[in-house]
Amino acid sequence: MLRVGAWRRAISGLTKAQERAFGAAATAPAQGLDASLPEISENHKGPVGVLQVPSRLLMGPGPANAYPRVLAAQSLPLLGHMHPPFFKIMDEIQEGLKYLFQTDLGNTLLISGTGHAGMEACIANCIEPGEKIVVGNNGIWGMRVADLAQRYGGNVVELKQAPGKSFSYKELKAAIEKNKPAALFLCQGESSTGVYQNLEGIGELCQKNGTLLIVDTVCSLGGVPFFADAWGIDCSYSGSQKCLSAPPGAAPLFLNQRTLEKIQNRKTKVATYNLDLNLVGDYWGLFGKRWYHHTGMVSTWYAMREALAISSEEGLKEQWQRHENMHHMLWDGLKSMGLKSFVENDSERLITVNTITVPEGLDWAAVIKNAMDKYSLEISGGLGGTAGKVWRVGLMGYNAQPAKVELVLAAFRDGLKQQGKLK
Numbered sequence: 390m391l392r393v394g395a396w397r398r399a400i401s402g403l404t405k406a407q408e409r410a411f412g413a414a415a416t417a418p419a420q421g422l423d424a425s426l427p428e429i430s431e432n433h434k435g436p437v438g439v440l441q442v443p444s445r446l447l448m449g450p451g452p453a454n455a456y457p458r459v460l461a462a463q464s465l466p467l468l469g470h471m472h473p474p475f476f477k478i479m480d481e482i483q484e485g486l487k488y489l490f491q492t493d494l495g496n497t498l499l500i501s502g503t504g505h506a507g508m509e510a511c512i513a514n515c516i517e518p519g520e521k522i523v524v525g526n527n528g529i530w531g532m533r534v535a536d537l538a539q540r541y542g543g544n545v546v547e548l549k550q551a552p553g554k555s556f557s558y559k560e561l562k563a564a565i566e567k568n569k570p571a572a573l574f575l576c577q578g579e580s581s582t583g584v585y586q587n588l589e590g591i592g593e594l595c596q597k598n599g600t601l602l603i604v605d606t607v608c609s610l611g612g613v614p615f616f617a618d619a620w621g622i623d624c625s626y627s628g629s630q631k632c633l634s635a636p637p638g639a640a641p642l643f644l645n646q647r648t649l650e651k652i653q654n655r656k657t658k659v660a661t662y663n664l665d666l667n668l669v670g671d672y673w674g675l676f677g678k679r680w681y682h683h684t685g686m687v688s689t690w691y692a693m694r695e696a697l698a699i700s701s702e703e704g705l706k707e708q709w710q711r712h713e714n715m716h717h718m719l720w721d722g723l724k725s726m727g728l729k730s731f732v733e734n735d736s737e738r739l740i741t742v743n744t745i746t747v748p749e750g751l752d753w754a755a756v757i758k759n760a761m762d763k764y765s766l767e768i769s770g771g772l773g774g775t776a777g778k779v780w781r782v783g784l785m786g787y788n789a790q791p792a793k794v795e796l797v798l799a800a801f802r803d804g805l806k807q808q809g810k811l812k
């Protein structure tokens with residue numbers, strides 16, 4: 390592995406060689422340039438030089454810091470997106486996703502885009518115009534799914550819950566039996582409020598009522614237990630940049646056979662070409678062949694392959710336990726400072742994105758600023774209905790480690806002392 394100094398010297402040498410090559414090309418006699426072309430403007434020329442990025446420890450709701458091995462994979466040579474060696478990488482990704490989603494029966498792939506693209510792919514493909522969808526809305530992600538479903542012509546029924554609360558089985562059963570919807574949306578990990586949604590039994594309930602169960606796992610997949618087959622999940626999407634600790638830009642997607650058949654037998658064409666899973670699925674080989682749909686995100690897929698390999702090598706049981714251990718470590722420290730969880734019920738607390746109630750009279754933004762200025766550490770404030778009410782601390786993937794939790798606790802102690810809340 391190159392040391393930092395050696396890496397910088399190597400980059401500097403390559404840059405100088407490039408400059409010499411470009412300089413020689415520029416001074417060579419011009420051949421074939423049309424003299425009638427307009428003069429080239431130099432007004433916005435740039436950037437120049439090697440990119441410099443500050444080092445930050447990202448302990449907010451995401452993205453989390455990426456594993457070094459994952460970042461290194463992105464520097465590997467590009468392959469063509471229809472080359473057999475690249476298809477092999479895509480196959481490996483699909484196997485890794487099956488392990489992560491815990492499915493033997495379902496189909497997996499990556500959507501080119503962040504978790505929002507995964508969200509839109511699920512809604513655009515699973516809901517036809519006029520079909521009813523019950524949306525569990527207890528935070529910003531339920532709000533956005535309701536908005537998306539309306540944009541695609543869905544008949545949206547919002548099942549609302551106060552921030553900091555999840556939905557009971559009784560509430561969900563009543564909503565499904567009353568509305569007989571085509572789909573039910575739930576967020577396993579609501580990162581704006583720090584709420585965990587129990588999914589056990591909901592899949593069976595949906596199947597009995599002819600309803601697809603769509604689940605957001607953007608900030609939970611890989612950090613908390615998830616069993617797509619055993620829990621009867623029909624469709625789920627996630628994000629690359631949270632518990633998997635890969636760069637943003639890939640949305641893991643799971644579809645069981647029931648969902649895939651519905652998509653293939655729609656009465657209307659999917660209203661988005663870019664996210665049409667009949668077409669994207671073709672590219673990923675879901676229908677027995679490979680067909681070009683778009684240029685796969687080659688370097689991003691490399692990163693995801695490595696992130697999934699890291700997860701497989703650690704093992705899901707160990708990975709889930711590590712996240713839970715760091716959650717308890719964080720709260721042991723926060724409670725010693727007199728801080729409280731925004732989510733009152735222990736069983737409803739999301740362990741990957743923790744919401745901490747801001748004490749009355751305390752400047753929450755000053756604590757965040759001090760953490761960044763003094764420790765190069767990101768701690769986030771609330772989002773949507775929790776803005777100004779909570780801090781959010783992410784314990785995800787590469788960042789779910791004791792030393793990083795200790796730094797978070799040190800930043801909180803320092804920030805509280807500065808405002809006279811700790812001695």
